[in-house]
Amino acid sequence: MQRGFKLTGVLTDAELHRLPGAPSVERAAKGPVAVIECAEEFPCDPCEYSCAYGAIIVGQPIINLPCLDEDSCTGCGKCIAQCPGFAIFVMNLNYSKKEATVSFPYEFLPTYKAGEVVNAVNRSGKVITKGKVVDVKNLTNQDRTVVITIAVPKEFGWDVRGIERKEVKAYDR
Ligand code: SF4
Ligand code: SF4
Structure with a gap:
């Protein structure tokens, strides 16, 4: 049984789909x-200003959960690095016949580069499948938050939300 966000800090599938920031299954x-997994009402709204398409609405009061x-939403991904809560992801379930892509913020060193095979993790940090890095963005307007996109088997698109940290070897320190 899934125990829920209030107890574990991790969204269940049902909770995710009820969020105003989550896209419908059809979309x-x-x-x-974008999948905006922001589930706590606190004063925050940079996501609203990060979207040039007006696809994120917080409005008033500022504690509103962001609505997608x-x-x-074009899936451009510009909002990902602007969220201080690391709560925004972009999912492309149509990446290829067998693969979806998931884009997420990554703030660890060393970082990854395109082509590397990674262990993909779910919202709990548990490894659930292998993935392959297809894009790494580190633009000046991202303030050193790297946005990584990985391809994973399509059935994991809704569940993968990050990757395992790279092992730091003694000589890398
Ligand atoms: S992915 Fe792009 S279009 Fe969609 S909400 Fe984020 S910034 Fe806006
Ligand atoms: S910027 Fe992130 S944490 Fe803040 S309201 Fe938007 S989604 Fe939530």
Whole structure:
């Protein structure tokens, strides 16, 4: 049984799909879209200003949970690095016939580069499948938050939310 966000800090599937920041299953099936996994009401809204398409609405009061306008979201991913809570992901369930991609913030060193095979983890940090890095963005407007995109087997698209940290060898320190 899944115990829920209040007890564990980890969203269950049902909780995720109830969030105003989560896209519908139908929209997600069409292609790249943001998944805003922000579930606590506290004063925060940089996500709203990060989206040039007006696809994220916090409004007033500022403690509102962010709401995704799924039809306006292009899946560009610009909001990912602007969220101080690391709560925004972009999922593309249409990446290829067998693979989905998931993009997420990554703030550890050493970082990864395109082509590397990684252990993909779920919201609890548990390794659930292998993935392959397809893109690494480290733009000046991301303030050193790297955004990594990995390809994973399609059935893991809704569950993968990060990767295991790279092993730091003694000579890397
Ligand atoms: S992925 Fe792009 S279009 Fe979608 S909410 Fe984020 S910034 Fe806006
Ligand atoms: S910036 Fe992140 S933490 Fe803040 S309201 Fe938006 S999604 Fe939530």
